[in-house]
Amino acid sequence: MGQYDKEINRRRTFAIISHPDAGKTTLTEKFLLYGGAINLAGSVKGKATARHAVSDWMEIEKERGISVTSSVLQFEYDGFCINILDTPGHQDFSEDTYRTLMAADSAVMVIDASKGVEAQTRKLFKVCGMRGIPIFTFINKMDRDANDTFELLDEIEKELGIATCPINWPIGSGKGFKGVYDRDRHCVITYSDTEKGTKEGETLEASVEKPDELKAAIGEDAASVLMDEIELLDGASAEFDLEKVQSGKLTPVFFGSALTNFGVEFFLQHFLKLTTTPLPRKTDNTVISPTENDFSAFVFKIQANMNKAHRDRVAFMRICSGKYDASMEVKHVQGNRVMRLSQPQQIMADERKILTEAYAGDIIGVFDPGVFSIGDTLCMPKENILYEGIPTFAPEHFARVRQIDTMKRKQFVKGVQQIAQEGAIQIFQEFNSGMEEIIVGVVGVLQFDVLKYRLENEYNVEIRLEPLPYEHIRWIENKDIDVMKITGTSDMKRIVDMKGNPLLLFVNSWSVGMVLDRNEGLVLSEFGRE
Ligand code: G4P
Numbered sequence: 234m235g236q237y238d239k240e241i242n243r244r245r246t247f248a249i250i251s252h253p254d255a256g257k258t259t260l261t262e263k264f265l266l267y268g269g270a271i272n273l274a275g276s277v278k279g280k281a282t283a284r285h286a287v288s289d290w291m292e293i294e295k296e297r298g299i300s301v302t303s304s305v306l307q308f309e310y311d312g313f314c315i316n317i318l319d320t321p322g323h324q325d326f327s328e329d330t331y332r333t334l335m336a337a338d339s340a341v342m343v344i345d346a347s348k349g350v351e352a353q354t355r356k357l358f359k360v361c362g363m364r365g366i367p368i369f370t371f372i373n374k375m376d377r378d379a380n381d382t383f384e385l386l387d388e389i390e391k392e393l394g395i396a397t398c399p400i401n402w403p404i405g406s407g408k409g410f411k412g413v414y415d416r417d418r419h420c421v422i423t424y425s426d427t428e429k430g431t432k433e434g435e436t437l438e439a440s441v442e443k444p445d446e447l448k449a450a451i452g453e454d455a456a457s458v459l460m461d462e463i464e465l466l467d468g469a470s471a472e473f474d475l476e477k478v479q480s481g482k483l484t485p486v487f488f489g490s491a492l493t494n495f496g497v498e499f500f501l502q503h504f505l506k507l508t509t510t511p512l513p514r515k516t517d518n519t520v521i522s523p524t525e526n527d528f529s530a531f532v533f534k535i536q537a538n539m540n541k542a543h544r545d546r547v548a549f550m551r552i553c554s555g556k557y558d559a560s561m562e563v564k565h566v567q568g569n570r571v572m573r574l575s576q577p578q579q580i581m582a583d584e585r586k587i588l589t590e591a592y593a594g595d596i597i598g599v600f601d602p603g604v605f606s607i608g609d610t611l612c613m614p615k616e617n618i619l620y621e622g623i624p625t626f627a628p629e630h631f632a633r634v635r636q637i638d639t640m641k642r643k644q645f646v647k648g649v650q651q652i653a654q655e656g657a658i659q660i661f662q663e664f665n666s667g668m669e670e671i672i673v674g675v676v677g678v679l680q681f682d683v684l685k686y687r688l689e690n691e692y693n694v695e696i697r698l699e700p701l702p703y704e705h706i707r708w709i710e711n712k713d714i715d716v717m718k719i720t721g722t723s724d725m726k727r728i729v730d731m732k733g734n735p736l737l738l739f740v741n742s743w744s745v746g747m748v749l750d751r752n753e754g755l756v757l758s759e760f761g762r763e
Pocket of ligand 1: 251252253254255256257258259260373374375376377489490491492493
């Protein structure tokens with residue numbers, strides 16, 4: 234028994250993954266509403282008001298020089314202490330989005346019922362899949378016309394390679410949406426279009442074992458379709474298996490409508506029951522349990538400042554074991570020094586509060602005077618432990634960068650290297666060449682603008698970016714391979730990363746398969762090693 238078991242075991246730390254517009258923000262806000270973290274009065278007018286409040290707060294943060302995008306929201310619900318990690322989408326999509334998933338113990342995948350599995354969901358899912366964390370699916374927008382339910386499940390299974398197990402089942406969609414069937418309790422919960430922002434609408438429960446009750450609740454036609462579907466479903470869907478859920482092989486699926494607040498609390502309650510407490514984490518030579526008394530954490534994200542006037546950065550760390558309290562000193566293993574963390578803070582739904590204590594599962598942000606790197610370990614007492622690093626994720630956009638004024642070569646190289654060290658971009662060189670030619674790879678195109686802006690403002694160097702057509706990058710896993718002897722395709726380019734690892738760039742995914750076919754024994758990976 235660890236000293237902090239009680240606090241640690243009530244923590245649930247998860248990320249919400251989705252394609253933009255599937256309803257991640259709406260769902261998050263509804264969670265916060267249940268947790269009482271945003272007050273009801275403020276959000277009665279709906280999401281617009283709530284979002285307004287949140288974005289105002291972000292403006293303030295920006296002025297102070299710290300952005301809170303991709304941070305964490307903490308709230309209490311039913312005795313649980315919940316940490317939701319935000320994975321920014323839209324144009325903010327970047328490596329940070331992926332890195333954030335490294336700090337989560339499970340993921341909630343939100344899918345728009347009329348769109349199915351979309352590109353960004355697919356990418357984020359891949360990272361969750363790599364870690365084998367539990368994934369829960371919320372199929373949203375059932376109040377709009379939806380795709381066929383069986384087809385939606387089939388798509389998830391085929392496209393993402395994970396088995397599905399519906400926990401509830403929708404009855405119609407759009408104008409004909411009647412509610413959901415709770416497979417465990419054999420009853421239907423009827424849908425009512427609530428006023429946006431209020432907690433849960435008036436619902437009615439009817440047992441499918443009482444035909445009259447059922448027909449009265451959802452109508453004769455819907456009842457007959459439902460009974461057929463239940464029969465089909467019971468025959469076809471995977472058995473519920475908690476072990477498979479917890480190892481990420483089976484995703485429990487829920488249906489609902491975040492906007493009208495239907496099925497959200499049902500989801501939250503089941504999710505909290507089925508998801509995991511903070512997971513043990515691997516170090517270079519052992520596995521550390523979250524309930525060990527000694528504090529340890531790793532840095533998963535560094536938020537550099539875009540404002541020239543303040544050069545401060547915030548390092549976000551995930552606590553992996555024990556308890557942190559603000560008065561304590563910790564050891565920064567990579568820097569080999571003992572330090573007190575500066576201005577430790579926790580991001581709440583509507584405020585940033587200076588933190589007094591935090592436990593395994595929690596995320597804290599600390600002021601970083603430029604000493605931390607992504608993947609660094611912090612611990613106390615001083616015995617060295619070293620958490621497994623964070624993989625490098627495959628960039629999808631590439632450009633050649635050149636400085637316009639050749640006299641500024643030194644600043645240019647320094648700037649590009651520093652920004653790459655912060656993890657905002659990845660830099661590569663042509664195979665067998667020096668730093669004359671720098672190729673920059675990014676996960677989201679906005680990072681190119683960030684690079685240009687920061688080089689101009691912080692390093693006083695103007696650059697020219699020449700986009701390259703490559704979209705696929707693969708690290709070569711084979712050690713001792715003669716890279717020049719790899720039989721390539723016409724669109725393949727050989728490059729090396731900053732650590733000297735050889736890689737291949739391709740214009741299309743077809744060529745990746747071709748090169749694998751042509752070179753027996755060649756092992757290519759989408760994730761870079763340490
Ligand atoms: P995101 O964070 O995943 O990008 O999605 P977000 O929650 O911002 O939702 C995207 C749009 O979808 C919003 O509409 C939102 O109101 C709507 N939406 C979310 N959940 C549901 C749902 O269950 N049913 C329906 N019908 N719509 C839903 P918008 O018009 O873009 O924004 P707004 O004007 O409503 O703020």
